[in-house]
């Protein structure tokens with residue numbers, strides 16, 4: 534393995550640096566669905582591509598190494614990875630889950646797992662007392678997402694993992710927002726790290742993929758069984774795209790985080806912006822924990838404008854970011870959680886969790902931060918003018 538290299542170098546110099554067969558410096562895409570077997574007594578390593586495929590396997594090894602785990606799994610989407618991990622549970626089990634979890638995970642928990650007799654309790658994961666109070670004798674999983682989506686709340690992975698261990702439960706961490714370049718949940722005590730590789734890992738808004746990594750071989754064997762049973766595996770072309778994206782992960786993040794810090798500061802100081810959620814600010818309640826468990830605060834932030842009307846005018850006038858769901862791409866992405874990522878959540882739940890109708894999320898890409906700031910200045914000024922004209926008319 535490549536243990537002596539820094540993370541940045543490991544992205545390129547790993548077991549799949551070149552193909553041992555041909556020397557090709559890009560992992561070959563193996564399209565075969567089935568593999569010829571020598572004879573009735575000697576089956577090769579590969580037999581059928583749902584179970585194992587060399588291209589997918591390369592990605593699975595690369596992500597396992599980067600997350601400092603022993604085994605990785607690639608799925609057809611982030612939700613397929615998350616849903617397959619949930620299949621480790623059985624009827625009667627209970628999950629303690631972060632209240633501002635990704636909308637799809639919310640839907641999976643409340644509308645699918647519930648039908649199979651798997652119970653859940655939503656908690657503010659940043660409040661350890663609340664987490665402790667939610668534990669039941671049948672609690673089997675603690676589900677963490679940090680920083681959370683879209684409010685960027687920070688959960689102490691080490692503290693939750695410790696609590697989970699005391700109760701014989703597993704800790705799942707959705708590491709989509711930071712990636713192993715910035716945060717390594719397994720090293721902090723988690724059992725399974727999950728990814729929507731659709732986001733920063735692949736990074737170019739051109740593939741939907743999910744990953745899971747474990748550090749315990751026995752848990753790896755159980756997840757491997759479930760991956761093969763459920764069958765939501767990643768296709769080989771997509772596995773290759775994720776492998777290619779991963780090569781530039783560090784430089785993309787370095788640039789995007791630098792810009793995110795600058796843009797967050799600009800928004801924070803702007804009178805039209807009511808609130809900025811970014812764990813890179815010393816005044817953010819999770820700042821200390823973020824500093825302790827991650828390299829920096831990442832490239833995603835959210836901010837609240839005065840009201841829904843200001844938000845609408847801002848979105849109409851901000852020209853640089855694409856207005857879309859998703860995050861973690863080369864282009865900046867502006868999204869509206871209330872109607873996009875969190876549309877699956879009832880309005881009352883959303884409001885209660887602080888996902889208001891004037892909240893926007895920004896995933897910072899690779900454009901010049903100064904250009905984005907100029908663009909936002911103009912959009913905020915348009916929002917201000919629209920407010921003035923409404924006041925005058927009124």
Ligand SMILES: *Cc1c(COP(=O)(O)O)cnc(C)c1O
Pocket residue numbers: 610611612613635637678682707709710728729730731732741742743859
């Ligand atoms: C996008 C996302 C998911 C779901 O991943 P898909 O690849 O869209 O299925 C899960 N968690 C987080 C934090 C996400 O941003």
